[in-house]
Amino acid sequence: MTLLAVQGLSVAIGNARPVAEVSFEIAAGETFVLLGESGCGKSMTALALMRLLPPVAAITDGDVHFSGIDLLGRTEAEMRGYRGGGMAMIFQEPATSLNPVMTVGQQIAEVLTLHGGRPDRVVELLEAVGIPDPARRATEFPFQLSGGMKQRVMIAMALAGEPKLLIADEPTTALDVTIQAQVLDLLKDLQARRGMAMLLITHDFGVAARMADRIGVMHDGRLVEVAAKASFFQAPTHPYTQRLFAALPENLAKPPESPARQGELLEVDALAVHFPIRRGLLQRTVGHVKAVDGVSLKVSAGRTLALVGESGCGKTTAGKAILQLIRPTAGQVHLEGRALLGLAADRMQMVFQDPFGSLNPRLRVGDIIAEGMKTLGVDGSAGELLTQVGLDAGMAGRYPHEFSGGQRQRIAIARALAVNPRLLICDEPTSALDVSVQAQILNLLRQLQDQRGLAYLFITHNIAVVDYLAHEVAVMYLGRIVERGSVSEVLGGAKHPYTQALLAAVPRIDGIAGERLLVPGDPPSPANPPAGCHFHPRCPRAMAVCWQSYPGDTQVSATQSVRCHLFG
């Protein structure tokens, strides 16, 4: 039975058409995934269905029938009954979707009263979305909950109106991969129990493979391909979809392994960064956030070490401390055999995550690239560097806002390369980019490594990228490296339960669930890490000894080592 039928839906903003003649149907109980890159109009489609478009946008054409009722013909007052009642929506950013000055219980109760439910069902709903101790949580404020918990609360709010259709707009994009796995499982479970249909909007092929019954691919406002999941992943038909598939890091052809060059370029020994927590009238130090707590690693010339971990594990702080942008509390950094006491700007540079925040909007691209050369007195031309990173030398006179995210990231790479560094610390350089652009940047990084013999310290949470680019991998959890080894050893034969869980939580595009090792709960706070092994509260294989002491380093092969009592 068709629950939602969309026929020729078009949305206009001025002369632009972010959504053009989109038609699809969703049956009751079915999951339809709208897949596409940023700006393709997938969120705009969802907002148009709910008639929640921003004032500048207008529906120009099309029909939307929900349970046989024409939604576009309803008045605003009538629509309010459908929003939250017939169909509910959850958004990407759980942190801003909840009102910070109301308890979560009050917020859910508000939805319940709006849609004729009993306000006392709050605890029941929180329990349904898997929040432990729901009665206490209902009285708490959003800031007391973690990101994953907030998204669960958002789901509970969506369920409060007993919707027949749940629209989820990138519901797990802001979450860590282990939390994402929990939330996706929850959504799937709720859907099965309640017979809800779901419209899931995502850019992530893995999420689509995990959740979808049918998939629609959007490009430039048009729905270019609609297919059942199995046929979609086996044989995508539209050229655009095929291009997207080819750009996935999993599918990028891995170039032949270059032989390891001799000599350690970077040696980090027991690096620690502790931020003091100050409280009270006299601002006395009452504790420390141990963001980085004894990290040791080595990077050889011309090789890539991937530092993998979830948000808040201290990987970015570690990168900045190695660069000496943050003064380390303890530990030593040796670059080319010499201990670093301050910046080594001519030998070590950084590429940042956000291509929109890393370029000064008031400077021309040429000046941005020349910045390092001028500061360090290096000769070179901005135009030549632009050509090297695949841009036009003539673009030096333009301003950053004239460039796309991928182009900006190329400019940021050119700026770092301008001073001929030996080592580049890349802090999630592709996580803000679309998959096809990401592939280009990854290729560029590889190519630059071959040409210049650059070494990379690649900080990321994206396992697929690690597989493509890295030679060695170090996995971080709560300020410490729990496992390291060559890329094949760690990704192929992970020893540490956390690494195993991390790898299992990544949604795979072949849709094979495999042996899923779901870790419960959230990562603990680095201000107050658990006693013993930091991972034991979430570890499925925790033993008595894990409560008592932090495991030492165990060498399991010539290159692989792990910090876990199972092996020690």
Next chain:
Amino acid sequence: MKPVLLWSDALFFLLIAVTIGGAWWGRQQDHLRAGWVRVWGHRRTVVSASVLAVFFAIGLVDSLHYRSQLPLEEGKPPAWSVEVLSALDALLMPLKTNTEKTYSAPLATELFAKETLEEGGRGFPPLKYPGTHLFGTDKVGQDVLYLTLKSIRTGLLIGTLTTLIMLPAAVLLGIVAGYVGGWIDDVIQYLYTTLNSIPGVLLIAAAVLMMQVIIDTHAGWFATAAERADARLLALCAILGITSWTGLCRLLRGETLKLREMEYVQAARAFGGRPLAIMLRHILPNLMHIVLIAIVMDFSGLVLAEAVLSYVGIGVDPNTISFGTMINAARLELAREPMVWWSLAAAFCFMFVLVLAANLFADAVRDAFDPRAAG
């Protein structure tokens, strides 16, 4: 004729020159030019800017001061009048010299109060220049239109010179506090919180009275009364500037704290850029829109502040014609029966138009340059 350059004239010309220079520099900067294109996009803005331009033109003409030559006497070197006039006075000479005996209503033909007439009996004596005083005349028979036009320069000077004085302190301290942090931040914060917690009027009153004493005890410093009045005007600007930089400083400190964590600033630090260079190259240009907005928003507030302070008696020199002194005089005029209302009304109308135009213009500038308001 001997030109006289008062300190305030020099600063006012400097300010105009800086504005023109800044506009020329801004034309080279894409983001600023785009902002100004947006500013000129609304009819309301163009009208308010034109009104402001008229006011500034009057102020500028009124800032060209000179002393006229006294009639030559045989065998003596040429002598100069002690009265300092401005080009505006020269243009408005009929208004300035056509004085009556005392109050007369707007466009009246006879005086406002009955007097004993020469031909006997009591009645309203006829005016010397009947029907020429658009806004009437004041207590000593001066044309009120002339007074309001002369007030414009005072208002503009207070509004602009104060900004000129407070801007360097606010920008410098705000950026340094936000970027450097640590004990320097503590000191600057302590400074502006302390300044803010003293009632502004009290501080200004104390400072103005001190200035007054200094000026009175050093009468020899000033060749003419105009120079003395000018010194007091400048002192008032300085005092207002010293008390009003705190708001902008606080705003800029907060914004710098945000910018400091931006990745392009981190990237500049990763190159080993010196703090001063980073502040000038990366922080300051990204704060300019706030500074610009603050300047135009503060202007109208300062014009009003002058009126209030002069009314309280701690503003400009009593000899300086300003909106504040006019309103102060109107206090007694309103208490008369029948009421003398026109000098207050004239001051009110001109000040209202000036402040309204400045506010509308400030709104347009803020809308065009505030990134949060855009889009």
